[in-house]
Amino acid sequence: MRSFGEVWRSTIFQKWVMAITGILLVLFLVGHLSGNLLIFLGPDAMNGYAVGLRELFHGAALWIVRLGLIVIFVLHVRAGIVLSQRNRKAKGVRNQKFEARSSTVASRSMIYTGLLLLFYVVYHLAHFTWGAAHSEFYHYTDALGRHDVYRMVIESFRQPTIVATYVLAMAVTGLHLNHAIASAFQTLGVSHPRYTPLIKTAGPAVSILLVLGFLSVPLAIAFGVVGG
Amino acid sequence: MNLRLHIWRQSGPTDTGMMKTYDLADVSEHMSFLEMLDVLNEQLSERGEEPVAFEHDCREGICGSCGMVINGRPHGPLPRTTACQLHMRTFKDGDEIYIEPWRARAFPVVRDLVVDRSSFDRIIQSGGFVSVNTGNAQDGNTLPISKKDADYAMDAAACIGCGACVAACPNSSAMLFTSAKIGHLGALPQGQAERYDRAENMVLTMDAEGFGACTNHYECEAACPKGISADFIARMNRDFVMAGLLNR
Ligand code: HEM
Ligand code: FES
Numbered sequence: 001m002r003s004f005g006e007v008w009r010s011t012i013f014q015k016w017v018m019a020i021t022g023i024l025l026v027l028f029l030v031g032h033l034s035g036n037l038l039i040f041l042g043p044d045a046m047n048g049y050a051v052g053l054r055e056l057f058h059g060a061a062l063w064i065v066r067l068g069l070i071v072i073f074v075l076h077v078r079a080g081i082v083l084s085q086r087n088r089k090a091k092g093v094r095n096q097k098f099e100a101r102s103s104t105v106a107s108r109s110m111i112y113t114g115l116l117l118l119f120y121v122v123y124h125l126a127h128f129t130w131g132a133a134h135s136e137f138y139h140y141t142d143a144l145g146r147h148d149v150y151r152m153v154i155e156s157f158r159q160p161t162i163v164a165t166y167v168l169a170m171a172v173t174g175l176h177l178n179h180a181i182a183s184a185f186q187t188l189g190v191s192h193p194r195y196t197p198l199i200k201t202a203g204p205a206v207s208i209l210l211v212l213g214f215l216s217v218p219l220a221i222a223f224g225v226v227g228g
Numbered sequence: 229m230n231l232r233l234h235i236w237r238q239s240g241p242t243d244t245g246m247m248k249t250y251d252l253a254d255v256s257e258h259m260s261f262l263e264m265l266d267v268l269n270e271q272l273s274e275r276g277e278e279p280v281a282f283e284h285d286c287r288e289g290i291c292g293s294c295g296m297v298i299n300g301r302p303h304g305p306l307p308r309t310t311a312c313q314l315h316m317r318t319f320k321d322g323d324e325i326y327i328e329p330w331r332a333r334a335f336p337v338v339r340d341l342v343v344d345r346s347s348f349d350r351i352i353q354s355g356g357f358v359s360v361n362t363g364n365a366q367d368g369n370t371l372p373i374s375k376k377d378a379d380y381a382m383d384a385a386a387c388i389g390c391g392a393c394v395a396a397c398p399n400s401s402a403m404l405f406t407s408a409k410i411g412h413l414g415a416l417p418q419g420q421a422e423r424y425d426r427a428e429n430m431v432l433t434m435d436a437e438g439f440g441a442c443t444n445h446y447e448c449e450a451a452c453p454k455g456i457s458a459d460f461i462a463r464m465n466r467d468f469v470m471a472g473l474l475n476r
Binding site for chain 2: 002004006007009010011012013014015016083086087088089090091092093094095096097098099100101102103104107108110179182183186187188189190191196
């Protein structure tokens, strides 16, 4: 029997941490996306939902979820950085020729897409949560005196540079998840002659669906489909 | 056929090493890749130069000695083929061929194409065994093993320990090798007693030797001359975490 510290530091345990936190983040994205799509139902649905989130259990729910997300995120990013440094060191000198057979651009760039996501998340929070970036769109209130999230989103995505930033960020997300979702199942030891091939197809498919879902909002606004 | 070879030359563990180019004429397409290197070495010796050091033993694809990266792929371009079983008919006149050693911090270069793979031995020593009672041999058939389990264990046991999985992996991870050994013994009744200790000890030894983590590129599986499946890695991932829970 080995100490828990040894097991915790091991490559496989850290991969489990990354896979479990990664799957939780993907589940969060699914929830996040369903909230975003309310924009297509109009200002009342969107602003009412935002207030609802803030007031659920007298505001406790939002903070519990936020704290959970912060812990999950930190664990995921920390494991990702620690492992990729270890992997780089393990290879040492590289061969002058490397011909990939099964790895992909997505699988080989996980740490880069991951770190870009880290920057994006900070920017995204500064934009819509803290009102620190593009603050000119942050301070609207609707007829009922609620924070006008709907108008903030609409006005933001009428700016081509903001739309371009989000499109790029979603491309990076798509690349990260293209490898990540199926990979997490393998890491967690899910392997089955019938279901593994299915997972390997479904992972990238889900990543594309998620990204298209998120992109639908800025693109619909940029092309005037929503918000006039 | 005439070939231009780019070969990694390194006189010893502390030498920095570099690629050197050699032109080799009149190579027969019937030669194996190692025979082609033998011919080169004869010419080098005649010219008073150091022959290229490379490892080999059985030359029939079963011992796992003959590891080298050929044109960016461990054991060369053919699937499920060791370097010794690769023949020059796979190449054509005028080809340039890059020949390099396995690359991993846990496989230090000894000389030219020869690397020290004793880190694999230490992984095996830490758990690649089963304990059996001494005394009379057991009665035949007292330990029934289903065909399914026997086949599964046999698939894992096909590993010849050549290290191509490590060489192919961008992280120099030894997970395919280690998982094949853990899966082979862990699938059989004789291996049950130590199943979880084995998974824990072999994985932690693998880490301590400086091999990387698996990022599920599956380059190992594609490079393995014995076609060992990365499903064994998934099984190891399960066994290791089970060990962490059970061995408390
Ligand atoms: C923000 C910074 C992030 C960083 C630095 C990061 C980094 C990484 C790295 C390095 C991997 C390792 C890939 C591998 O070992 O195969 C990984 C895997 C993964 N990431 Fe991220 N990531 C980040 C954000 C995210 C987000 C926002 C999500 C979810 C939407 C996510 C989901 C996943 C999943 C599911 C895996 C697969 C785990 C596995 O292969 O076992 N990551 N991430
Ligand atoms: S020399 Fe034995 S496998 Fe190639």
